[in-house]
Amino acid sequence: MYDFLKVEEKWQRLYSERRLFEVDLQNAQKPFYNLMMFPYPSASGLHIGNMYSFIGSDVYGRFMRLKGHDVFEPIGFDAFGIHSENYALRVDRHPAELTPESIEYFREMQLKRIGAIYDWRSEVITSSPEYYKWTQWIFVKLFKAGLANKKLSRVNWCPNCKTVLADEQVIDGRCERCDSQATRKETSQWFFEITRYAERLLKNLEKLDWTETTKSIQRSWIGKSSGAVIRFPLENGGPELEAFTTRPDTVYGVTYLVVAPEFEHAPALVIAEKKDEFKHFMQDVEKMDIATRTSIKREKRGMFTGSYAKHPLTGEKLQIWVADYVLAEYGTGAVMAVPAHDERDFDFALKYELPIKQVIACESAELPFTGYGKMINSGKHTERRSEDFIADVDKIHGSMSSSVTYHLHDWCVSRQRYWGPPIPIVYCDKCGTVPVPEEQLPVLLPETDDYVPDGSGKSPLARNEEFVHTECPECSGPAKRETDVNDNFLDSAWYFLRYVSPDNEASPFDDDLAKKWLPVDMYIGGNEHANLHLMYARFITMALHDTGYLHFEEPFKSFRGHGLIVNEGQKMSKSKDNMINPIRYFETHGVDCLRTYLMFMGSFLExxxxxxxxxxxxxRFLNRVWEIANHPEGESSDSLKSKMAWAIDKVEYSVRNIKYNTGVAALMEFVNEALKEENIEKKLVLDLARLLSPFAPFIAEEIHALKGGTVTILDSGFPSGYEEYAKAVSVEIPVQINGKIRGKVSAERGIDQERLMELVSADEKLSGYLKDVRIRKVVFVKDKILNIVVS
RNA sequence: GCCGGGGUGGCGGAAUUGGCAGACGCUACGGACUUAAAAUCCGUUGGGACGAGGGUCUCGUGUGGGUUCAACUCCCAUCCCCGGCACCA
Incomplete structure (x- = not known):
């Protein structure tokens, strides 16, 4: 019986003693950068989902190494940020004290045991000053490039925790931590202008070798929509009101205009007699929580401002309304209402008895009709097709021009928290907003016990006088530091760049190594990070490319988003108490078994x-492998060798296509065959171990060593040399009569149609089907199938 | 509502893209070994019909149509599940 505990411990020890996975980054001949998503060392340990992800990625890395690549597989810790901080707060420990302990546990007790080919020299920890110095450096570079700006914005706010929340911390309109209703609050925040890259972020997706689901998630997050901006002159003069629409073809159907309550010029539009009503209306809107505000079902509310605009094409007088269903942050913050052809405008028009004017041909019962069609009641454009009008929009009238908007919004990077890299900005009365010069970085996060958020909406750092007061880098006069810290997603937006030179004190990454190793060849991770992490990493890479620091603009050539694990068909959750604890299986089944099973239990991507x-x-399967490895050495049959040829192809195909389950299945089939023979050739045993090694590395190493292999199986190459056996064996060719399988004939590989037909005639059963009929057609696919059509 | 992914035995899932549907594994049942159990090994395991039997026939990949010598795979329509986006103009 195979003693997995002993063998695994032995190889874990050898792996760390011999440093077998350290890659000579300078001199590697065939660099392959295999990346996995580094973990947050926040909770009590790695969970099964982390393991699943890491092992799936490591299988790929080990396979590429067997194939002769110099595989660089680094790991690190996403140690800053709200996850780690919230965990520390919950267990009442200082994050600076707790985080290293968590990392120690992750690294020593978990990651070093799972058999991944990590190069530990490349470990990065985002909360270390050596790392966040460069996170701050990136902030400064973006600031200097005009991509980082501080602006007033309405951010998510939890009235209970009294803190700003990131979008991803608001779930169904509620605070992720305390479940209270989130509201909006206007504060001053730092933003990265990712929206300037929206088109590139979208367009580049076409060229990327990423899983389709991941690309689709990114596309909908970017949310491009094309249409036109139409300018409506105000009756009383002043700036024109611009409205974005995807349906300029319905412009003749505009019966009123609507602006968002938060629209910049909304108060100016409200006439004197309506000011009070507007004030009350605004108060009601402010009070509404996000879930209610954005609910599709909620009845729309609005009020007439008292002002009018003029229709640019017809000159008609149009009422201007304020309504809560219009959002200031999308498009222009103003909407041209076409109730006949828009469901929301239709509902609103019915409620407030506003006119409805049909301009696209349809039955009146179909209103609101939102499809394309023939334009009617549209002046000289009557009879035109919608699509035709939209394509021509720039030529129609001076008030209309084609335009594109995106749902993607700028990235709010400031957090009013403690556990993050301080934003490297100084405010000076004389010099204004000044970035901290590169040679003064990092701006160290002060060591203090006063780190709990107090609900003021300001970072705990704002209470730290020593930190706040500094001198201006430009004029040396008294100045104050920015007290917000950076969003955790900035830490992880560039970690893969740091891995190539984690100790470099002169720059965030060594240029030569970056040229040699980047961009990342394969990135495997969960789709839960498809939106934010991957988008931000792409943006930072593009920005560093544009500022001349990187030679590429897309960080991840290939990305594979894998699926989630469920437990006995049930979603895992702490409340259901059905979480799988991976460590438990290390003792009862072994790491090899867990790795292999995780890859075997389903399709990794699903x-x-x-x-x-x-x-x-x-x-049981691994025990049988061990049994075979200990069979007496002796000659094996040609058919077993041909099975090996088949298994080699299967494993290669399955790994390259991330269908690991089928690779493991192929190995099981080989083992089932091999068990039928009493002896086995040494080469077959070694090749079985090689094929198995990406999945079950420890047993594979042990078998390799048992059969005289040296150092590590990883350098023993991918199996080959069975081509002749694959060819020599005869094939079973299914024979169809009129498309139905009626039998099979055994023939040598490569047989031609004529000879095969002779065999069919000689076959008692098959020839029966060909009696008394006329053969009308014969379809033959070499070595695959024969179909005889008869009448 | 829009966009992705999917629907295959009692279960998890295969089928390298139009060429033997159900690989591999689980479960269940039967058997061997055992005083007994565990472990291990052997056999059966999509439905139906016929056959003493080796077997033979037939239906079958959510549903309804279609293309093709041949369809889980392609086309049209439709239902359901999962994920993303969503008062986005």
Whole structure:
């Protein structure tokens, strides 16, 4: 019986003693950068989802190494940020004290045991000053490039926690931490202008070798929509009111205009007699929480401002309304209402008895009709097609021009928290907003016990007099530091760049190494980070490219988003108490078994269903592998060698296409065959171990060593040399009569149609089908199938 | 509502893209070994019909149509599940 505990411990020790996975980054001949998503060392340990992700990525890395690449597989810790900070707050520990402990546990007790080919020399910890010095450096570079700006904005606010919340911390309109209703609050925040890159971020997706789901998530997050801006002159003069629309073809159907309550010029539009009503209206809107405000079902509310605009084409007088269904942050913050052809405008018009004018041909019962069609009641454009008008929009009238908007909004990077890299900005009365010069970085996060957010909406750092007061880098006069820290997503937006030279004190990454190793060849991780992390990493890479620091603009050539694990068909959750603890299986089944089972239980990209019975099955399988390895050496049959040829192809195909389950299945088939023979050739045993090694590295190493292999199986190459056996064996060719399988004939590979037909005639059963009929057609696919059409 | 992904035995899932549907594994059942159990090994395991039997026939990949010598795979329509986006103008 295979003693997995002993063997795994032995190889874990050898792996760390011999440093087998350290890559000579300078001199590597065939660099392959295999990246996985580094973990937050925040909770009590790695969970099964982390393991699943890391192992899936490591299988790929080990495979590429077997294939002869110099595989660079680094790991680190996303140690700053709200996850780690909230965890520290919950257990009442200082994050600066707790985080290193968590990292120690992750690294020593978990990551070093799972058999991944990590190069530990490249470890990065985002909360270390050596790392965040460069996070701050990136901030400064973006600031200097005009991509970082401080502006007033309405941000998510939790009235209970009294803190600003990131979008991703608001779930169904509620605070992620305390479940109270989130509201909006206007504060001054730092933003990265990612929206300037919206088109490139969208366009580049076409060229990227990424899983389709991941690209689709990014596309909808960017949310491009094309249309036109139409300018409506105000009756009383002043600036024109601009409205974005995707349907300029319905412009003749505009019966009123609507602006958002927060629209910059809304108060100016409200006439004197309506000021009081507007004030009350605004108060009601402010009070509304986000869930209610954005609910589709909620009845729309609005009020007439008393002002009028003029229709640019017809000269008609149009009422200007304020309504809560219009959002200031999208488009121009103003909407041209076409109730006949827009559901929201239709509802609103009915409620407030505003006119409805049909301008696209349809039955009146179909209103609101939102499809394209023939334009009617549209002046000289009557009879035109919608699509035709939209394509021509720039030529129609001076008030209309084609325009594009995106749902993507600028990235709010400031956080009023403690556990993050301080934003490297100084405010000076004389010099204004001044970035901290590069040679003064990092701006160290002060060591203090006063780090708990107080609900003032300001960072705890604002209470730290020693930190706040500084001198201006330009005029040396008294100045104050920015007290917000950076969003955690900035830490992780560039970590893969740091891995190539984590100790470099002169720059965030060594240029030569970056040229040699970047961009990342393969990135495997969960789709839960498809929006934010991947988008931000792409943006930072593009920005560093444009500022001349990187030679590429897309960080990840290939990305594969994998699925989620469920437990016995049930979603895992702490409340259901059905979380799988991976460490437990290290003792009962072994790491090899867990790795192999995780890859076998389902299709990696789709996710899988974890069952203990499956773990037992894989344990049996590994025991059988061990049994074969200990069979007497002797000659093996040609058919077993041909099975090996088949298994080699299967494993290669399955790994390259991230269909690991089918690779493991192929190995099981080979093992089932091999068990039928009493002897086995040494080469077959070694090749089996090689094929198995990406999945179950420890047993594979042990078998390799047992059969006289040296150092590590990883450098022993990918199996080959069975081509002749694959060819020599005869094939079974299914024979169809009129498309139905009626039998099979055994023939040598490559047989031609004529000879095959002779075999069919000689076959008792098949020839029966050909009696008394006329053969009308014969379809033959070499070595695959024969179909005889008869009448 | 829009955009992705999917729907295959009792279950997890295969089928390298139009060429033997159900690989591999689980479960269940039967058997061997055992005083017994565990472990291990062997056999059966999509539905139906026929056959003493080796087997033979037939239906079958959410549903309804279509293309093709041949369809889980392609086309049209439709239902359901999962994920993303969403008062986005």
């Amino acid at each position: 996710g899988g269903d974890f069952r203990d019975s499956g773990m037992d099955a894989v344990k």
